[in-house]
Amino acid sequence: MSPVFIILALLTSLSALAAVSLRNLVHCALALTITFAGLAALYLQLHAQFVGFAQILVYIGAVAILIVFAILLTRGAEPAGVSLFSKSWYLGAGVAAVVFAVLAGVVLSSKALSPQVPPLAEISVHQIGDQLMTRYVLPLEVLGLLLTAALIGAVIIAMNEGPKRKKEIPGADRLSASATNGDGQAHEAALRGLAVDAGLPGSAGTASPEREVHPGEVAT
Amino acid sequence: MNPLQGYLLLSALLFGIGLAGALTRRNAIIVLIGIELMLNAANLNFIAFWRYSPNPQASAGIIFVLFSIGVAAAEAAVGLALIIAIYRHFKTSDVSQVNTMRG
Numbered sequence: 001m002s003p004v005f006i007i008l009a010l011l012t013s014l015s016a017l018a019a020v021s022l023r024n025l026v027h028c029a030l031a032l033t034i035t036f037a038g039l040a041a042l043y044l045q046l047h048a049q050f051v052g053f054a055q056i057l058v059y060i061g062a063v064a065i066l067i068v069f070a071i072l073l074t075r076g077a078e079p080a081g082v083s084l085f086s087k088s089w090y091l092g093a094g095v096a097a098v099v100f101a102v103l104a105g106v107v108l109s110s111k112a113l114s115p116q117v118p119p120l121a122e123i124s125v126h127q128i129g130d131q132l133m134t135r136y137v138l139p140l141e142v143l144g145l146l147l148t149a150a151l152i153g154a155v156i157i158a159m160n161e162g163p164k165r166k167k168e169i170p171g172a173d174r175l176s177a178s179a180t181n182g183d184g185q186a187h188e189a190a191l192r193g194l195a196v197d198a199g200l201p202g203s204a205g206t207a208s209p210e211r212e213v214h215p216g217e218v219a220t
Numbered sequence: 221m222n223p224l225q226g227y228l229l230l231s232a233l234l235f236g237i238g239l240a241g242a243l244t245r246r247n248a249i250i251v252l253i254g255i256e257l258m259l260n261a262a263n264l265n266f267i268a269f270w271r272y273s274p275n276p277q278a279s280a281g282i283i284f285v286l287f288s289i290g291v292a293a294a295e296a297a298v299g300l301a302l303i304i305a306i307y308r309h310f311k312t313s314d315v316s317q318v319n320t321m322r323g
Binding site (some may be wrong): 001002005009012013016017019020021025028029032035036039042043046047048050051054055058059062063066067069070071073074082083084085086087089091092093095096097099100103104107108113114117118123127128131132136139143146147149150151153154155157158160 | 221222223224225226227228229230232233234235236237238239240241242243244245246247249250252253254256257260263264267268270271272273274275279282283285286287289290291292293294295296297298300301302303304305307308313314315316
C-alpha cells in the first residue's frame, strides 16, 4: 500500500461520494470530473498509460462536458424545498451497503489473490494498435457501428417531438384560404379583415363593408 | 492487504457509492452519474486484475477496458438525450414523477 495509492483512493472515493450527494448539480458534475481524474491517475499508477489517457480524453473531455450540458439544459427542474432523495432511499442505501459489504468480505477473505507482484510488462501503444487491427478487429468494427447508431439515436431522441403547434393568430385561417385561391383582391380583403380584427382604432368605422365582402371570398 | 486487494476494495467502494446514488437520488442526471461510477469501478477492476495477474503479457485486459470506455460513452450520450427528451415532455427531471411511458 503505497502512500500515492492511499491519497488517490481517498480523493477518488470522497469525490465520488460528493458527486452523488451534493445538492447543486453543477457541483456534482465537477466532483464527478475529479473522480474521473483520480481514476485516470490510478490507471497510470497501474502502468496502463494508454487507458489512463483514454480515460482523460473520453470521460473528462466528453462525458463530463455532456453531463454539464444536460444539467444546464434541464435547469430549474428541482424545486428548492423538495428532498434530494426518493421516498424509499433507505432501501436503496441498504442494497448498496449490502453489495459493498459482500464484495469487501469476499475480497478480504479470498485466498486466490496472490500477494506477490508479478514482473512488470509494459504494453505499448504500438502493441495495442496492432492487436486492435488484427485480433480484435471485429469487435472494433462493431463498436464503431454502435457509436454511429448511438450518435444517430441520441440526435433523434433529443429532437423536438412531433410538429410544433402553430401559434393561434387571429385571421390565420382566412389568410391561408385566400392564399390558396390565388386572388390578389381576396388577399387584400383578408388583410383588411385582419386589420379590423386587430381592433385598429381608425378602421372601426369601415368594418362592416369589408366584413360583408369577406365570406364570399372565402367561399370561392 | 496486498495492492490488488486495495484496488479491489476501492473498486467495490466506488461501485457501492454509484449504486447508492443510482438507487436513492431523485434527479435523473445523478442516476446517470451513479451508473457511470459503477462502470468506472468495473474498469478499475479490469486494470487491477490485468496488472497483478500472473500473465500480464496478454493485453486482453487493456483492450477490454478500451471497448468498455467506448460503450460507456455511447451509453452516456443516449442516456442524456433521453433525459433531455423526458425533461421536455414532463417538464421535470425527477424520476419519481415520471410514471407513465406514453404521455
